[in-house]
Amino acid sequence: MLNALEVVTTVVVGVMVGVEFGVAFVMTPILNALPEDSGQLGHAHGGRMLGAVMPFWYVGSLVLVGVWAVAGRHHDGTGLVVTSGALLILSVVMSLLLLVPINNRNKAWTPENRPADWKQQLNRWGRFHYVRVAVIIAAFTLLVAALA
Incomplete structure (x- = not known):
């Protein structure tokens, strides 16, 4: 059962990292290259769409990591999982304090x-x-390392 939790958690966090990486290094440059109105409207639409989904994904990832840390507390790699959870908490705090206010306006x-x-x-x-992407990549990397 713990193995399934580890795999599901790693996949969920990994896909989240992929989405956020894609936003940073693919979608944002594409939207910024569009003419002003189109680019700005694309940013606004992306903010509404991802702004509705990402809170659940971040919190869900954090919950999964927390359950893994508790369920696997007597296994090797628990320190890596706990550190990953701390980084995910940091990413949520960063989101709430720095990114969400701008996104809500945008x-x-x-x-x-x-x-x-x-x-x-x-x-x-x-x-x-x-x-934030660097922080969640570090969190994901720690989860992968904990599997090894």
């Missing part, structure tokens, strides 16, 4: 109501997102 913007500094706000979100 998802309501249209070409008619966006603020003059909308590009700067999206760039700030992008910089925070790069850091």
Whole structure:
């Protein structure tokens, strides 16, 4: 049973990392290359769509890691799992304090109501997102190492 939990947790966190990596290094550059209105509308739509899903994915990943840490507390690699959980907590805190406030503004913007500094706000979100991606990649790496 623990083996199944380890695999499911690693896959769930790994897919989340893949999505966030894709947002940072594929979707954002594509949207930024579109003409102003199209790019900004794409960012807003992405903010609404992923903003609705990612909270459950982050919290669900954290819960799975927590269950793994408790269920496997007497096994090798538990320290790696606990550290991974701490990094996922950091990613949630970063999200709530740094990324969500910008995303909540962005998802309501249209070409008619966006603020003059909308590009700067999206760039700030992008910089925070790069850091968050690095944090969740580290968390995922620790989970993979714990399996070995």
